[in-house]
Amino acid sequence: xxxxxxxxxxxxxxxxxxxxxxxxxxxxxxxxxxxxxxxxxxxxxxxxxxxxxxxxxxxxxxxxxxxxxxxxxxxxxxxxxxxxxxxxxxxxxxxxxxxxxxxxxxxxxxxxxxxxxxxxxxxxxxxxxxxxxxxxxxxxxxxxxxxxxxxxxxxxxxxxxxxxxxxxxxxxxxxxxxxxxxxxxxxxxxxxxxxxxxxxxxxxxxxxxxxxxxxxxxxxxxxxxxxxxxxxxxxxxxxxxxxxxxxxxxxxxxxxxxxxxxxxxxxxxxxxxxxxxxxxxxxxxxxxxxxxxxxxxxxxxxxxxxxxxxxxxxxxxxxxxxxxxxxxxxxxxxxxxxxxxxxxxxxxxxxxxxxxxxxxxxxxxxxxxxxxxxxxxxxxxxxxxxxxxxxxxxxxxxxxxxxxxxxxxxxxxxxxxxxxxxxxxxxxxxxxxxxxxxxxxxxxxxxxxxxx
Amino acid sequence: xxxxxxxxxxxxxxxxxxxxxxxxxxxxxxxxxxxxxxxxxxxxxxxxxxxxxxxxxxxxxxxxxxxxxxxxxxxxxxxxxxxxxxxxxxxxxxxxxxxxxxxxxxxxxxxxxxxxxxxxxxxxxxxxxxxxxxxxxxxxxxxxxxxxxxxxxxxxxxxxxxxxxxxxxxxxxxxxxxxxxxxxxxxxxxxxxxxxxxxxxxxxxxxxxxxxxxxxxxxxxxxxxxxxxxxxxxxxxxxxxxxxxxxxxxxxxxxxxxxxxxxxxxxxxxxxxxxxxxxxxxxxxxxxxxxxxxxxxxxxxxxxxxxxxxxxxxxxxxxxxxxxxxxxxxxx
Numbered sequence: 001x002x003x004x005x006x007x008x009x010x011x012x013x014x015x016x017x018x019x020x021x022x023x024x025x026x027x028x029x030x031x032x033x034x035x036x037x038x039x040x041x042x043x044x045x046x047x048x049x050x051x052x053x054x055x056x057x058x059x060x061x062x063x064x065x066x067x068x069x070x071x072x073x074x075x076x077x078x079x080x081x082x083x084x085x086x087x088x089x090x091x092x093x094x095x096x097x098x099x100x101x102x103x104x105x106x107x108x109x110x111x112x113x114x115x116x117x118x119x120x121x122x123x124x125x126x127x128x129x130x131x132x133x134x135x136x137x138x139x140x141x142x143x144x145x146x147x148x149x150x151x152x153x154x155x156x157x158x159x160x161x162x163x164x165x166x167x168x169x170x171x172x173x174x175x176x177x178x179x180x181x182x183x184x185x186x187x188x189x190x191x192x193x194x195x196x197x198x199x200x201x202x203x204x205x206x207x208x209x210x211x212x213x214x215x216x217x218x219x220x221x222x223x224x225x226x227x228x229x230x231x232x233x234x235x236x237x238x239x240x241x242x243x244x245x246x247x248x249x250x251x252x253x254x255x256x257x258x259x260x261x262x263x264x265x266x267x268x269x270x271x272x273x274x275x276x277x278x279x280x281x282x283x284x285x286x287x288x289x290x291x292x293x294x295x296x297x298x299x300x301x302x303x304x305x306x307x308x309x310x311x312x313x314x315x316x317x318x319x320x321x322x323x324x325x326x327x328x329x330x331x332x333x334x335x336x337x338x339x340x341x342x343x344x345x346x347x348x349x350x351x352x353x354x355x356x357x358x359x360x361x362x363x364x365x366x367x368x369x370x371x372x373x374x375x376x377x378x379x380x381x382x383x384x385x386x387x388x389x390x391x392x393x394x395x396x397x398x399x400x401x402x403x404x405x406x407x408x409x410x411x412x413x414x415x416x417x418x419x420x421x422x423x424x425x426x427x428x429x430x431x432x433x434x435x436x437x438x439x440x441x442x443x444x445x446x447x448x449x450x451x452x
Numbered sequence: 453x454x455x456x457x458x459x460x461x462x463x464x465x466x467x468x469x470x471x472x473x474x475x476x477x478x479x480x481x482x483x484x485x486x487x488x489x490x491x492x493x494x495x496x497x498x499x500x501x502x503x504x505x506x507x508x509x510x511x512x513x514x515x516x517x518x519x520x521x522x523x524x525x526x527x528x529x530x531x532x533x534x535x536x537x538x539x540x541x542x543x544x545x546x547x548x549x550x551x552x553x554x555x556x557x558x559x560x561x562x563x564x565x566x567x568x569x570x571x572x573x574x575x576x577x578x579x580x581x582x583x584x585x586x587x588x589x590x591x592x593x594x595x596x597x598x599x600x601x602x603x604x605x606x607x608x609x610x611x612x613x614x615x616x617x618x619x620x621x622x623x624x625x626x627x628x629x630x631x632x633x634x635x636x637x638x639x640x641x642x643x644x645x646x647x648x649x650x651x652x653x654x655x656x657x658x659x660x661x662x663x664x665x666x667x668x669x670x671x672x673x674x675x676x677x678x679x680x681x682x683x684x685x686x687x688x689x690x691x692x693x694x695x696x697x698x699x700x701x702x703x704x705x706x707x708x709x710x711x712x713x714x715x716x717x718x719x720x721x722x723x724x725x726x727x728x729x730x731x732x733x734x735x736x737x738x739x740x741x742x743x744x745x746x747x748x749x750x751x752x753x754x755x756x757x758x759x760x761x762x763x764x765x766x767x768x769x770x771x772x773x774x775x776x777x778x779x780x781x782x783x784x
Binding site for chain 2: 190352355362367395
């Protein structure tokens with residue numbers, strides 16, 4: 001049984017209300033931070049904890065905080081990125097729905113650490129119930145004196161606002177989020193300058209994921225060193241994984257980083273194996289934008305070591321045989337799923353969500369989607385595979401924001417690992433529209449590549 | 453600050469972008485730019501044709517930058533080393549970007565008024581492949597009249613946002629922008645309201661393609677048959693100084709544009725009165741013929757050679773090379 005830090009009290013009835021949350025030890029970190037710690041000490045504590053951004057990129061949060069410029073007379077902002085829209089990821093929504101005060105508490109502590117007196121929670125527009133829940137939670141906290149002027153008599157002021165977005169995936173990119181928050185079209189900004197220097201309204205801003213901010217609470221309560229003991233190597237602490245796909249028990253699980261993938265997938269404590277007694281074919285380990293892996297490469301790394309749920313182990317093997325932890329959107333595919341159709345579905349999503357600002361992403365995502373659509377419906381050509389790989393290479397790294405990379409990686413990795421399935425879709429076009437390729441050799445034990 | 457671009461060093465002011473440093477050097481090493489416009493603040497970074505490789509970040513931090521960077525928005529650091537045409541990676545990426553820019557472009561150059569002075573045409577000629585690998589329908593839009601003098605043909609648009617920045621900064625209020633997102637996005641006035649402003653005509657000049665065209669000039673003539681002449685008039689608009697280029701065909705002024713520099717950027721924005729209403733020689737003080745770069749198709753009608761340029765080459769080496777190439781290509 002792994003330790004639970006964020007979801008410890010998730011099953012307590014009424015934990016979404018202030019009274020119950022407070023009774024269960026909530027807002028202790030606010031008292032501790034505001035009364036006994038200095039802002040720099042909190043940043044230092046977060047640095048010590050080794051907490052890495054839970055939104056996808058995995059950048060150390062403490063480091064990000066210490067980069068924040070602190071010019072005199074200019075306000076600083078903390079913005080919580082709750083624009084969770086990656087296909088496969090739903091952990092932030094779960095957290096905000098069931099235990100909203102954890103986020104509020106984290107926001108107060110983090111804002112205090114950064115010296116922000118106005119903070120925003122930017123919530124995706126489709127999450128209307130969560131917006132209401134958060135607003136209710138903020139009102140309760142304000143009523144109890146944890147928000148507003150002179151919090152707990154310490155002289156620290158903080159106003160917290162919830163801002164609904166318009167429901168665009170691109171607004172989850174931090175600079176596009178800031179543009180959207182300012183009331184403009186959600187186009188990513190060209191960096192540099194980074195938000196830590198000039199972010200919201202041109203002022204220094206930190207943008208953090210919901211889970212990163214929530215994780216600050218146990219760090220302050222237990223101390224950074226205690227938090228760093230959980231996990232493995234540079235992947236410290238716990239992580240929420242939103243498991244979906246053909247699993248017996250899909251849902252949001254809190255795991256200690258470093259748990260083995262096999263245990264996460266098959267143990268009854270977590271996903272409980274593949275539904276309907278089928279076999280695993282492929283896994284998308286961290287949300288739709290990370291490279292997809294076949295079953296054998298997901299459970300074992302290329303060196304035949306068991307793969308673990310941690311930032312390092314999942315990216316073991318680089319893009320050739322590895323993937324990324326990303327935002328924790330875990331999607332499992334059983335043997336009856338079609339990888340071509342799934343890749344097309346992802347490409348369709350990125351085509352729809354590209355902001356249209358820079359040309360490789362605007363044109364390339366649409367192009368890939370059309371080629372994949374043709375492949376899936378039995379009109380493909382063998383040359384399409386190389387074309388897709390080439391187009392994805394032309395997009396990757398040449399765009400303003402990471403959406404281009406996110407669109408290119410799933411396509412490139414699907415073709416890298418499932419090339420024979422794509423080829424089968426071309427050579428057996430009539431059959432491909434009536435049945436699926438099946439498991440084939442994707443779960444076979446790995447053959448060690450010969451040293452060249 | 454010292455910056456080295458493709459092995460050529462130059463001292464520039466702090467805060468200069470790589471692209472502007474390259475322009476100070478000049479020549480082949482200047483990255484092409486489709487969306488950057490030095491007169492418009494905030495432009496650039498979108499088209500990605502100006503990508504360059506920074507092989508050495510600065511004197512202090514000599515690490516190379518991990519990804520290719522947009523030279524129009526990256527400022528130079530002291531001791532920075534940049535590779536443009538010497539890096540195969542950059543050439544490859546640029547080729548990809550040109551291909552992407554062209555996949556939804558109709559390539560209707562034969563009937564496009566911009567042909568001959570089109571940035572995309574020049575870019576495609578230099579970097580594009582002869583054939584496209586795109587086999588699907590291109591996006592199309594209906595032509596829209598924005599105002600009685602400007603026509604918007606979105607089908608040709610490459611979404612550089614230059615006209616949006618122009619409308620934002622040159623005119624006093626903006627009533628057009630981008631609708632939708634991704635490859636459905638379009639420049640629009642939303643309710644097709646007339647763009648009614650003294651400086652709105654400048655969007656025609658900043659457009660790198662034929663998406664925004666001058667309705668008083670549409671289908672009148674090909675650019676390379678007209679003769680550009682520099683002229684000025686005493687314009688009474690306080691922000692316009694009346695320095696323009698007149699495009700003559702015979703004795704008629706077919707159109708009036710602002711003067712453009714070697715990078716296709718206007719030197720000074722002009723008002724709509726100068727652009728659309730003053731089309732008689734008697735309105736203007738002629739300064740002299742405009743210099744046209746000899747790589748431009750417009751120079752086919754240059755004043756020194758009133759007859760078309762010779763198609764047949766007289767150089768024996770070239771004749772030999774052409775023959776060889778002809779044989780090689782017709783062998784099968």
